Amino acid sequence: MRRATTMPVFAPGWRPRWGSECLILAAGGVYFLAAAPFIPGLASWENLGNLLSNLLPLLVIAVGQTxxxxxxxxxxxxxxxxxVTSVAGAMVMRGVPGHGPVAALAGVGVMLGMGTAVGWGNGFAITRLRLPAFMVTLTSMMFFSGLALWLTQSQKINGLPAAFNALGGNLAVELILTTAVVGLTAWGLGRLLAGRWLYAVGHNPRAALISGVPVGPVVMAAYAFSGGAAALGAVLLTGRGETGDPVLGRYLMLDVIGAAVLGGASFFGGRGGVGGTAAGVLFIKLVDNSLSLQGCSHFTIMMVKGGLILAAALADGGRRRLAGEDQGGRA
Amino acid sequence: MKTYLRYAFAALLAGLALVGCGQSQPPAAPPGADRPLTFGVSFETLQTEYWIAGMDAIKAELSRRNIKLLAAIADGDANRQYEQVRNFITRKVDGIILVPKDAKTCLPMIKAAHTAGIPIVLFNRPCDPIDGFTPVAVVADNVALTRETVASLVERAQVGGGRHRAMVILGDLGDVNAVGRRDGFEAALKGREAVVEVVARVPSEWNQEKAQAGVVNALQAHPDIDFIFTSSDFLLPSIVSALKAAGKYHRTGETGHVWLAGFDGDATAYRLLTEGYLDATGVQDVYFEARQTVEAVLDLRAGKSLPGTILDPGFVISQANLQERAPRMWGAQVKKAP
Incomplete structure (x- = not known):
């Protein structure tokens, strides 16, 4: 493992500064303080525990996307x-005799391995076959969504081992797993040479290549990590629901990308970080939680959430202009 | 590395503190306390007329009893529904009414409500037993009502003689209701194979587009289909569209009429019955179910013991008894543009 000898040239993984994450955190704080007196239960410890539990799976997946x-x-x-990892893991666990910790371990191993392999396959198709990322991952989404339904014939799979269910149904376990993954990712992005390579590739892949950065392997590793993170998110959500679900996460994509972009990641690459994404996830889940407590309909929540994300993005754009920062991206 | 480990450790400690604090909540107000009750109502979806009518009926029933409503729609997302139920628990509601996405993903929600000591009753969609315990569900008798509906259609169809070719549109077989309706259909035709032969079983997964594609394909593969049962009336527009495209959309009594029956009793079914295209449908009594559901939550709060399943017998409505039974058909009460 090679470590960077200097601070990264580009945005670091986690460094307190007046950036997107600070703005979103501040917006979340103001929103919380303004809403708490009017929404019963919002500031209760019990609800804060709920909020934390709700945001952990999204955080893991959004960090991979970041x-x-x-x-x-x-x-x-x-x-x-x-x-697909949810149902594959559930099928494996149901197939292992005893339904004990060994089955749970096998299921988690299959889920994480499969997710990472699918992600690596995406990266391989993008870098080696030179296909557009949008097309590759869209096709991959269609194929694996269909595969999950085909494997189960649309049926849910329950009766999973208690040891596995505890991974998603126990907040302390969720928290330890998520903190470990997110913390190590932040450290790697900010301190390791591989983290600097990632920003360099995203900022200008041609320049990175000329500078000796192994662009292909770096991109493949990013997609493999994203696949693994999605699979870990599936472990948490499948354990929470105690069910292998062939449509798990179907409605999560907008929250995943929304959180990453809110936190400062750019669709044009070279920008973003774990701290920002964590702030974005917290903001999205806080809005969701507060409106739900208020008894707002799902449709209202969607509209308000969309409006707030847009407002936050506009505010962040204004902040960057005032700070004289690059608006992001390459042509 | 040390700086990042400190951040991670601080976040972990803060989170674990929250976990601990979350367990030290004061207990909810005891039943019978002198304050208006609040019920949390979470529907998996509102994408069919039946669910809209169900939500309206529950709202009306709660309003009649001066019970406050906290409503939530999960939009087909089981994880979102789990979060909604936990929000209800945080708000310390006095009861929860749940329309789960399916029979399995709702189990942790029911466990969470039980742990919090909040009574929970399922509306129109039952779930699997939990550790030998069956949560209370108010549901239509899907098997019996479907069997009765399809049997009435067979009796009418066999009057003209000949052997009929049938198609059945199945629901999402992860939904116990869909399974019950499939079983009721098969039971009604058992022993009547000489009258009706099933040549197409179309899976819809409760999706109109999928149903329409399946019906079009089946009509192409078996142009002689003249007997159709749909597991839900909300799929009728897809069937009508496919029948029109195949030139097989005719009123009862007209040459080439396709015998058609459904389940639910929605506004489309009512309109098609009055126009003479639909022959029968099994009507779920949504008002009965809403009343029974609210009563069941109140009974559970009062500590009464209830059976795991409270059945809505429903009734079959056809063109012959339309005038008599329409006042009890919820679809006839729902105003809908043609």
């Missing part, structure tokens, strides 16, 4: 990976 966005790509297959 790495792909930093590399200048996009992974539309993340939710399909969640669905």
């Amino acid at each position: 790495l792909v966005l930093i590399a200048g790509g996009i992974d539309l297959s993340a939710t399909a990976i969640m669905a």
Whole structure:
């Protein structure tokens, strides 16, 4: 493992500064303080625990997406990976005699391995076959969504081992897993040479290549990580629901990309970080949670969430202009 | 590395503190406390007329009893519904009414409500037993009502003689209701193979587009189909469209009429019955189910013991008894543009 000898030239993985993550965190804080007196239960410890539990799976998946966005790509297959790994893991666990911890371990291993492999396949098709990321991951999404439904004939799979269900149904376990993955990712992005390579590839892949950065392997690693992160998200959500679900995460993609972009990631690459994405996830889930507590309909929540994300994005654009920052991206 | 480990450790500690604090909540107000009750109602979807009518009926029933409503729609997302139920628990509602997405993904929601001591009743969609315990569900008797509906259609069809070729449109077989309707259909035709032969079983997964594609394909593969049962009336527009395209859309009594029956009793079914295209449908009594559901939650709060399943017998409505039974048909009460 090679470590960077200097601070990254581009945006670091986690460094407190007046950036997108600060703005979104501030917006979330103001929103929370303004809403708390009017929404019963919003500031209760119990609800804060709920909020934390709700945001952890999304955080894991969004961090994976962030790495792909930093590399200048996009992974539309993340939710399909969640669905197919959910049912594949459940089938494996149901097939292992005893339904004990060994079955749970086998299921988790299959899920993480499969997710990473699918992500690596996406990266391979993009870098080696030179296909557009949008097309590759869209096709991948369609294929693996269909595969999940075909494998189960649209049926849910339950009766999973208790040891596996505890991974998603126990907040402390969820928190430890998520903190470990997210913390290590932030450290790697900010401190390792591979993290600098990722930003360099996303900022200008041609220049990165000329500078000796192994562009292909870096992009493939980013997609593999995204696939693995989606699979870990599937582990948490499948355990929580105690069911292998062939449509798991079907409605999650907008939240995943929305959180990453809110946190400062750019569709044009070279920008973003784990801290920003965490702030974006917190903001999205806070809005969702507060409106739901208020008894707003799902449709209202969608509209308000969309409006707030747009407002936050506009505010962030204004902040960058005032700060004289690059508006992001390459042509 | 140390800086990042510190961040991670601080986040972990803060989160674990939250976990601990979350367990020290004061208990909910005891049943019978002198305050208006609040029920949380979470529907998996509102994408069919039946669910809209169901939500309206529950709202009316709660309003009649001066019970406050906290509503949530999961839009087909089981994880979102789980979060909604936990929000209800945070709000310390006095009861929860749930229309789950399916029989399995709702189990953790029911466990969470039980752990919090909040009574929960399922509306129109039952779930699997939990550790030998069956959560209370108010549901239509799908098997019996479908069997009765299809049997009435067979009796009318066999009057003209000949052997009929049948198509059945199945629902999402992860939904117990869809399975019950499939079983009721098969039971009605058992022993009547000489009158009706099933040549197409079309899966819809409760999706109109999928149903329409399946019906079009089946009509092309078997142009002699003249007997159709749909597991839900909300798929009737897809069937009508396919029948029109195949030149097989005729009123009862006209040459080439396709015997057609459904389940639910929605506004489209009512209109098609009055126009003479639909022969029968099994009507779920949504008002009965809403009333029974609210009563069941109140009974559970009062500590009464209830059976796991409260059945809505429903009734079959056809062109022959339309005038008599329309006042009880919820689809006839729902105003809908043609």
